[in-house]
Amino acid sequence: MFFHIKELQYTAKPDKPDPIYAKKLQEVLGGQYGEMSVMMQYLFQGWNSRAESKYKDMLLDIGTEEIGHVEMLATMIAQLLDDAPLDQVEQMAKDPAIGAVLGGMNPQHAIVSSLGALPSDSVGYPWNSRYIVASGDLLADFRANLNAESQGRLQVIRLYEQTTDPGIRDMLSFMIARDTMHQNQWLAAIAEIEAKQGMITPASFPPELEKREVVHQFMNFSQGEESAAGRWASGPAMDGTGDFEYVQQPKAYGQAPILKPAPDFMHSRADQAPSIVNVGTLSK
Amino acid sequence: MFFHIKELQYTAKPDKPDPIYAKKLQEVLGGQYGEMSVMMQYLFQGWNSRAESKYKDMLLDIGTEEIGHVEMLATMIAQLLDDAPLDQVEQMAKDPAIGAVLGGMNPQHAIVSSLGALPSDSVGYPWNSRYIVASGDLLADFRANLNAESQGRLQVIRLYEQTTDPGIRDMLSFMIARDTMHQNQWLAAIAEIEAKQGMITPASFPPELEKREVVHQFMNFSQGEESAAGRWASGPAMDGTGDFEYVQQPKAYGQAPILKPAPDFMHSRADQAPSIVNVGTLSK
Amino acid sequence: MFFHIKELQYTAKPDKPDPIYAKKLQEVLGGQYGEMSVMMQYLFQGWNSRAESKYKDMLLDIGTEEIGHVEMLATMIAQLLDDAPLDQVEQMAKDPAIGAVLGGMNPQHAIVSSLGALPSDSVGYPWNSRYIVASGDLLADFRANLNAESQGRLQVIRLYEQTTDPGIRDMLSFMIARDTMHQNQWLAAIAEIEAKQGMITPASFPPELEKREVVHQFMNFSQGEESAAGRWASGPAMDGTGDFEYVQQPKAYGQAPILKPAPDFMHSRADQAPSIVNVGTLSK
Amino acid sequence: MFFHIKELQYTAKPDKPDPIYAKKLQEVLGGQYGEMSVMMQYLFQGWNSRAESKYKDMLLDIGTEEIGHVEMLATMIAQLLDDAPLDQVEQMAKDPAIGAVLGGMNPQHAIVSSLGALPSDSVGYPWNSRYIVASGDLLADFRANLNAESQGRLQVIRLYEQTTDPGIRDMLSFMIARDTMHQNQWLAAIAEIEAKQGMITPASFPPELEKREVVHQFMNFSQGEESAAGRWASGPAMDGTGDFEYVQQPKAYGQAPILKPAPDFMHSRADQAPSIVNVGTLSK
Amino acid sequence: MFFHIKELQYTAKPDKPDPIYAKKLQEVLGGQYGEMSVMMQYLFQGWNSRAESKYKDMLLDIGTEEIGHVEMLATMIAQLLDDAPLDQVEQMAKDPAIGAVLGGMNPQHAIVSSLGALPSDSVGYPWNSRYIVASGDLLADFRANLNAESQGRLQVIRLYEQTTDPGIRDMLSFMIARDTMHQNQWLAAIAEIEAKQGMITPASFPPELEKREVVHQFMNFSQGEESAAGRWASGPAMDGTGDFEYVQQPKAYGQAPILKPAPDFMHSRADQAPSIVNVGTLSK
Amino acid sequence: MFFHIKELQYTAKPDKPDPIYAKKLQEVLGGQYGEMSVMMQYLFQGWNSRAESKYKDMLLDIGTEEIGHVEMLATMIAQLLDDAPLDQVEQMAKDPAIGAVLGGMNPQHAIVSSLGALPSDSVGYPWNSRYIVASGDLLADFRANLNAESQGRLQVIRLYEQTTDPGIRDMLSFMIARDTMHQNQWLAAIAEIEAKQGMITPASFPPELEKREVVHQFMNFSQGEESAAGRWASGPAMDGTGDFEYVQQPKAYGQAPILKPAPDFMHSRADQAPSIVNVGTLSK
Secondary structure, eight states: OEEEOSSOSSOOOOSSOOHHHHHHHHHHHHSTTSHHHHHHHHHHHHHTOOSOHHHHHHHHHHHHHHHHHHHHHHHHHHHHHTTOSGGGGGGTTTOHHHHHHHHHSOHHHHHTSSSOOOSBOTTSOBOBGGGOOOOSOHHHHHHHHHHHHHHHHHHHHHHHHTOOOHHHHHHHHHHHHHHHHHHHHHHHHHHHHHHHHOSSSOTTSOGGGSOGGGTTEEEOOBSSOGGGGSGGGSSBOTTSSSBOEEESSOOOOSOOOOOOOOOGGGOOOTTOOSOOSSOSOOOO | OEEEOSSOSSOOOOSSOOHHHHHHHHHHHHSTTSHHHHHHHHHHHHHTOOSOHHHHHHHHHHHHHHHHHHHHHHHHHHHHHTTOSGGGTTTTTTOHHHHHHHHHSOHHHHHTSSSOOOSBOTTSOBOBGGGOOOOSOHHHHHHHHHHHHHHHHHHHHHHHHTOOOHHHHHHHHHHHHHHHHHHHHHHHHHHHHHHHHOSSSOTTSOGGGSOGGGTTEEEOOBSSOGGGGSGGGSSBOTTSSSBOEEESSOOOOSOOOOOOOOOGGGOOOTTOOSOOSSOSOOOO | OEEEOSSOSSOOOOSSOOHHHHHHHHHHHHSTTSHHHHHHHHHHHHHTOOSOHHHHHHHHHHHHHHHHHHHHHHHHHHHHHTTOSGGGTTTTTTOHHHHHHHHHSOHHHHHTSSSOOOSBOTTSOBOBGGGOOOOSOHHHHHHHHHHHHHHHHHHHHHHHHTOOOHHHHHHHHHHHHHHHHHHHHHHHHHHHHHHHHOSSSOTTSOGGGSOGGGTTEEEOOBSSOGGGGSGGGSSBOTTSSSBOEEESSOOOOSOOOOOOOOOGGGOOOTTOOSOOSSOSOOOO | OEEEOSSOSSOOOOSSOOHHHHHHHHHHHHSTTSHHHHHHHHHHHHHTOOSOHHHHHHHHHHHHHHHHHHHHHHHHHHHHHTTOSGGGTTTTTTOHHHHHHHHHSOHHHHHTSSSOOOSBOTTSOBOBGGGOOOOSOHHHHHHHHHHHHHHHHHHHHHHHHTOOOHHHHHHHHHHHHHHHHHHHHHHHHHHHHHHHHOSSSOTTSOGGGSOGGGTTEEEOOBSSOGGGGSGGGSSBOTTSSSBOEEESSOOOOSOOOOOOOOOGGGOOOTTOOSOOSSOSOOOO | OEEEOSSOSSOOOOSSOOHHHHHHHHHHHHSTTSHHHHHHHHHHHHHTOOSOHHHHHHHHHHHHHHHHHHHHHHHHHHHHHTTOSGGGTTTTTTOHHHHHHHHHSOHHHHHTSSSOOOSBOTTSOBOBGGGOOOOSOHHHHHHHHHHHHHHHHHHHHHHHHTOOOHHHHHHHHHHHHHHHHHHHHHHHHHHHHHHHHOSSSOTTSOGGGSOGGGTTEEEOOBSSOGGGGSGGGSSBOTTSSSBOEEESSOOOOSOOOOOOOOOGGGOOOTTOOSOOSSOSOOOO | OEEEOSSOSSOOOOSSOOHHHHHHHHHHHHSTTSHHHHHHHHHHHHHTOOSOHHHHHHHHHHHHHHHHHHHHHHHHHHHHHTTOSGGGTTTTTTOHHHHHHHHHSOHHHHHTSSSOOOSBOTTSOBOBGGGOOOOSOHHHHHHHHHHHHHHHHHHHHHHHHTOOOHHHHHHHHHHHHHHHHHHHHHHHHHHHHHHHHOSSSOTTSOGGGSOGGGTTEEEOOBSSOGGGGSGGGSSBOTTSSSBOEEESSOOOOSOOOOOOOOOGGGOOOTTOOSOOSSOSOOOO
16 A cells, blocks of 8 residues: 655756756656656566565555656656647747747647646657566566666766756756665666576576587677677686587577478468368358 | 578478367467567667667667578478368367367468468467567666566466477477577676676666665565565665565655546536536537 | 438638647547547446446447547548649758658658558557457546546647637537537436435445455655645545545554565576476477 | 555455456556546646646646546556466466466456556556546536546446456445545536636637537437437526527538649659659759 | 447457457457558558559558458457356366466456456567558558458468367458458559559669679579579569579678777777866766 | 678768758658558568468568568668757857757657667657558558558658758668659569459458349438449459449448447446445455
C-alpha cells in the first residue's frame, strides 16, 4: 500500500517557460528509458520478488522513489508549458519566433493535455510496458536496471546540455545525482550476486549441457580483423573457465535447410489442384 | 554489405513436430529479448558507431552472427509446425489430444504464415524497434547488451526445460553456449571501458554539477529497513568516491507544487465564461 | 450494409491552405478521441448489441454519421495541404516562413500520403482499436460514449482557438454542435438506463457479496485533507444506499506478502545448483 | 513524493493455484480498463491539475490507492502461478488436464516473468499510455474516470463469475466494493461540476458560434426508425436549452468534394511526364 | 455521407456456436489483412483521391461494401460465442471438452466484449492504421489493394478449411467470391494504369537520373546460383527497356564508412574530459 | 549464416549535414515501406519457404541485399546529423535558422541516438513486424513485394525532390534504380506464377464452392455511376472465366441480424436481477 505527501522530492521550477524544451523533456518522463520505465520496472520486480526480503524491500524502496521522479518531471513540464503563446496564433505567420514555438511544440500539449505533461516520449510515442522486465533472476534484472540507469543518466545529461535555464538545470542536477547513486546501487547489488553465483547468468544450467567448444569463441563474421584487438578476443574469459579464442573464419555447423512442401490444407502451392482436405459439408 | 551462405550456423532439426512448442519458441525469436532484438541492436550500434574501428567491427561481427540465429530459430519453428493436424478438424471435438493441439497453437501459424515462423513473440505480439537501443555511449550500450544476453540466455534455458525433444535441445544447447560467450564478451568489453572512464557513465559530466549530497544515499521509501542489509546500503560506493549511506527517512527537498490556472484559450476551467481568445473571424 | 452519397454532411473548405494546421487537425481525425474512435466504437457497440432493437438502431445511426465526420475531416486536411511549398526546398534555408512550414509539417504528409489525410493523430501515431470499447453493458458503454464526446468536443474547441481561418471554423462549428448533441444524446440514454437499474453498473452483482464497509468510504491516501472538501467525501452517496465517509488514515487490511521461492525449473535463484528438472534426453 | 508500507490494502491469497485464471486476471491488472490504467490516469490528472487544490489532492489520493490495487493483483497472480506443472512436461501429452494447463497458460508467465505478474492484459498485449487521459477539463476527465470505473467493475464481476476459488473471490469482492465507491465518487464530483457549469462540456465555448440548428437533432442515418423510441429522440434535451428533434432523413449540407490534382513534385499522377520540380543539382 | 440498411450483405448464421473458431475468425476481421484493413484502406484512398472522379467513386464504392463485410463478420462472431460454457466453470477441471473451450477461447471475449466481436486479430492484437496505405499513386495503391485481396482470400480459404460448419462455410463462400471479384477488379484497374504509364511506378522520375547500370541486374548475394533459374534473372525485363542480367558476385560500389567522433555535447566518448559545452548558468 | 564486408553497396556521403532531412529520411529506413520492411519481409519469406529452392535462394539473395540498404541509409543519416548545432542552444532564440533546425529535428536524434540513425520512421514511430508478411503463397507474397517496392520507390523519389544535396541525390539515384529492378523482378516472378496457376490466388480453392454469381460483379454502393467508366466494370474479367457486370443497386442477401440476449453470467443486461450463475463458494 502507498501514501503520498504533498512536497516534491526536489524542487521543480523553471526560470521561464519553454514549450519546445517541454517536448524534449518528455523523453525522460515517458520514453524507453524514462522515469515511468524505472518506476514500473522496479515495482514489478519488487511485487513479483520470490527472493530474500531485503531484495523485495530494496526494489520497492527505489520503485517508490521513482514515482516521485515522474511527479517532478510532470510538474516541471506543466510549468514549461505555462504561457505558451497560443493566444497569438494570428502573430504566428508574422513573427518567426512565435511561429517557431507554435510549430515546434508537441501539438498534443495544446490539444490534448491542456499544457500538462503527457505519458509519452519526445516524439509523442506512448509509454508501453514492453519497455520493462521482471524476470525473477536477480542478476539478469539488476543488469537490466544498471542499463536503464546508464541510458537514463546519459539522456538527462544530454538534456542538461540542451538548455541553460537555471531552474531546469537545478532539478536535472538532482536527477543526475540520483542516477549516479542508482548506478552505484545496481553495481553493488550485481557484485553481491556475482560473488555468489559467478558471472554468467543463470548459473543453474549444467555447463556440460552447453556446446562447450563455443563458449569462449569470438567469431569474426566479417572481412577484416579489427575486432581481434579487443579484450573480448583474447586472454582469460570473464567466467574464469577458459581463454577467449578468436575464430577468424567461423564455420557453419548446420544443415542447408530444406523444408517440406506445405500441406494441401494450407493452399500455398502454385501447382496444387483445387480441392478441400477437411471435406465435411461443402455446400449449403 | 552482406552475404549469405546456405548452411545454418548450427543444426536445427527437431525429432518431431510440436506446434505448441513452436508457439513458445517464438519468444526467443521475436520477443523483447529474442534474437531479432540482439540482431538489430548490434547492427544499429555498429552502423552508428563513432568510436574506434575495433568497436564498430566487433558490433557488426556479432550483429551478423545474430542474423544467423534468427535464421536457425525460423527454420526450427517451421519444422515444429510440420504435420500440425489441421487436416483433422472434425476429430478435434472428439480427441482431446488433437483438440489441445489445435486450440493451443498460435492461430496465425495456421492462418497467416502457412506453418512458418512469425516475427512475433510467444503471445503473438509483433517485434518492434523500441526494444533496442544504440545510444552511442559504449558503456551504456554494452550494459544494454549484457542485459539482453542475460535475459535471453535465461529464457532459452527455461525453454530447454519445457521440452525434452533431443533435436530441439541440441540446438538450444548451442544457443545457450553462444549466450554464455556473449555474456563473457560484453563483460570483457565493459571491463575495458570501465578501466578507462570509471564505473559511472557518462563520465564526462562534471561531478561538481551534480547534487553531491545524494550520490551515495540509499533512500528507504518504505516502512521497515530490510533494505539496509544489502551491499548497496553501506560500505564504499562502487565509484570509489565515497561510502554508501542509508537514509532511514528520506526528506522532501522540493515545493508542494501549485500550478497556474489554465489560460482561457484551453477551455479547461469550470468557472470560465463563454468567449474566444483568438477572436479573428468568428462566423461565416 | 452501407451506402455512400457524394455530398459531405457539412461543407469542408478552408479559406487557404495551412500544412501545419493540417498536422494538428489529425488529432480529431485519428487520435484517441478522434472521429475514427467514435465511428468504430459506435459501430462495434451496434453490431454486437444484444439489447432491445432501439439501442442497436440508435448506435448504428450515430456510428454511420461518424463515418461521414471522418470523411469531412479527411477532405479538409487534403485541402489544407494543397500548395504546401515543397517546390521551394531551396528557399527553405533562406526564407524563415517557408522553412517553418516545411520543418513543421508532418513529414508523412509529404512523403507517404501525397498531401492527403493520414489515419494518425497530431504526432503521427496511428489509430488503434484499443482506443474503443464495446462491453455489452449499456450503462458502461454510454458512459464511455459520453466521455468520448466530452473529450472530443474539448479538443475541437481548442483547435477552433488555434486557427482563425473562416472556412475551417465554419466546419468546426458544425462539429462542435454535433458534439453538443451527442453529449445530450448520451446523457439522455444514460438517464434512461439509470432510471431502470440505478447508478452503479452493473447492477446485477449481489450487493451482499461486496465488502460493504468500503462502498462509501473516501480514503485519504495522502498528507493533508484538502480532499475532504468535495461532494465525494460527505453527504448521501449517489447510489442512495448510505452516506459518504471520509477515512482520514486508511488502514491496510491485507497481509505483508511473502511469495514462495521460484521452483528449480525457472532457473531464477542465485543459490541454485546446476541441474535440469525435466530430465528427459539431455544430450544428443 | 510517495511512501510504501509492506501490508497490502486487502488480503490477496488464492485457495489454490490456477495458472489459466492468472492469465485471465491480467486483464484487470494491465488491460485497457485495468488498475494500471486508473492508477496512471488519476496520477497524471493530479500532477497536471491546475484547478482548486481539493481536486488535485483528491486525484492523488485515489491514484495512490490504485497503485496498491496493482500491487494486490500482482501478488495474487504470482500465487496463482505457484506450482504450475512445468516440471511435468513429459506428462503433458498423456494427461489432458496437465496438457490443458500447460497449453492454456500465458507462455510468458513461464518464459519471461518466472511465474510473476506481467504488465499486460489477458491476451498478453502490453499496457500503454494511450489508454489514459488527463485533459485538464474536470468534467470531461471525471466522465472518463466514471467510464473507467464502470468498465473496470464490470470486468471484475465477470472474472468473479469465472472462478469459484474463495480466496480469489474474497479479494475481488473488495475490489468490486471499491469500484462501487469510485463510481459513487465520480458521480458526486460530476454532479458538483455540472451544477456549476451545466451539462455540456466545455461550457466556455460561446453557444452562438455553434451551428445551433443541429445541437438537438437526432439524425436517423438508417432505414427504419426504431431509434425514435429512445429518450434521446424527443422531449427536452438534457442541456435545458431546447427539445430533441428526430430527423427522419438527414440531409447533406456540404459539397461533393473535388480535390485539386496532386502537384508534380508528389509524383502521383499516372499521366505525368518525367521531370523534377526542385531541379538543383541533378547528377554527380 | 453514409447510410445504413438493416440487412446484411449476405447471411451470417453459424449452425452452432464455436468459441474457439470465433477467436480464429477475428483474424479476417481485425488482422493485418482483415476486412477492417481493406475498409479503411479503400475509404482513405477514396477520400484523399486527387485523380479522375471514376477512381474516387470506385474506391468509395468498394470501401463502403467492406464496411458491410466487417458487419457480417462481427455478427457471425457474436453468434459463434453464444452459449460459451462460462456457466460451467466448475466442470472445467473435470470435463476436458469444456476445459478446452474455456482455456482456448480469447479471454477478452468473456471479460471485455460480452461475447461480442473485438476489433482485434486472432491473437488479440488490436487493429492499427499502419496496416493501410493511401499514397496517392494509383498504380502503387492498386498493387497494395491487389496484395490485400490476395492475402485476405488466402486467409479466408484457410479458415474455410478449419471448420466444417455449413453456416460458417456458406458465409465464407460469399466472402471468397467477393475476394475473387476484388482481385479481378484490381487486376483490371492495374492493367488500365500500366497501359498508360508503363510497368514501373512512379513513371514520372526521369530515367536518366537513375543509376542505369543496375536497373536490370539480379544480384546473387549468396553462395550458390539456384536463383539464376528464375524468370527474373534472364530474358527481357518487364519494363521493356532491356534484359535481366545475373550478377554472380555483386560488387561494393561504396566506401567503408568512417563516422566522425561524437561531439562533446553528446557525452558519448569514453575518453572525454568532464565539461559542459553549452555553459550558460551552471549552478543555482 | 551471414557475412559482412566493410564497404557499402553504394556510396553514402552527403555534401553537407542537414538534421531536418535526416528526420525525413528515416521514413525509408524504418517506415511502413522502408528498407527494414523489405529486408525482414524477404528474409522471413526465404527462411519459411517450402517451395522450390530457386525461390528460397532468390528471396534470401534480395533480403540480404536489403540489409545492406538499411546500412547505407543508417550511414547517411548519421552524417546528415554531424554538426547539428546543439552547441548553440543559446543562439536558438535569436537566430531563426538555428531555431528552425533545433526545433525541427527529431529530438531523439539529439537525446537517444547520439546523432545516429533510429529504427523508426519520419515521425519517430518504431518499426514493427506487423508491417511484413510471409504467407507461404508465392503469388500473394510476390504481390506484397511488388507493392512494397512500388510504395518504397515512390517515397524515395519524393525524398529526392525534397533535397538538392548532390551527395544525397547520388545515393538515392542508386536506390531508385534498385527499386526499379525490384519492381521488374517481382513483375517477372508474378508472371511466372500466374502462367502456372492463373490470376486469382490461391487457385486451389474449388471454384464451385464460391458463390459464383458475385465473382464478376462490381457493386455500386453509392449514388452516381462514375465508377461504371472503369475497366473493372465491363468487358472480360481478368481471370478469363466471364465478364464484369456492373450492379447498379446492390441487394442485401442476408438477414437483419438479431442477437440473443447476453447470458446472466455476462452481467450485461439493464433489467437483470442480482445473482451469481457460478455459485460455488460465495463468501469467505
